Amino acid sequence: MATVDRSTLAGRRDAAALLLGYACAARVSELVALDIADVRETPEGLLVTIYRRKIKTFTEVAVPYGRIPASCPVRAVRDLLAAMAEAGHTSGPLLVRITRHGHIAPPLTRGGKQIGDPHGRMTAEACAEIVGRIAAAAGLEGRWTGHSLRRGFATAARRAGATLERIGRHGGWKDGSTALLGYLEEGDRWTDNPVTGL
Structure with missing residues (x-):
């Protein structure tokens, strides 16, 4: 998150996309489908309807405040x-296109006809590009999508x-999925050893 310039509207959007997407275990298609009305702040954090x-x-996902303000999804969404x-922009899509001049993008047109989302909603591909771009800027190795x-x-x-069970229900997987x-990465054979603690 240290590579994201949160003084800009695009930076605030990118931070919110990464942190909320991670905290909700959201697919990027689910993340960009969120409207402002789908995110409610409570004293404990956010309730996100995905x-x-x-x-x-x-599903309604509870997202608590993070311990570290810089990586807190609640604070990032509040800032955005x-x-x-x-x-x-107080209604409509939560994640919107931002122009290179830092403004919420107007509707796109081609040949005089409107194309894309009329409210400037980001595409799933654009959101995925944020993940890859920020991972590269942070010097993270591997394939980031x-x-x-x-x-x-x-x-x-x-x-x-x-x-x-809790991971699955939080992320919208069926019980016993x-x-x-298949999503669980293999850990280090010593630190994640199932014999440890027996």
């Missing part, structure tokens, strides 16, 4: 909402001791 396309249902309100947020959440939550098991 349509999980694979299981064809809405404040900046967008200042720019006059939009799905890295979801996969990284599952792996980190499991290593932190969360049960597969074999797909979730």
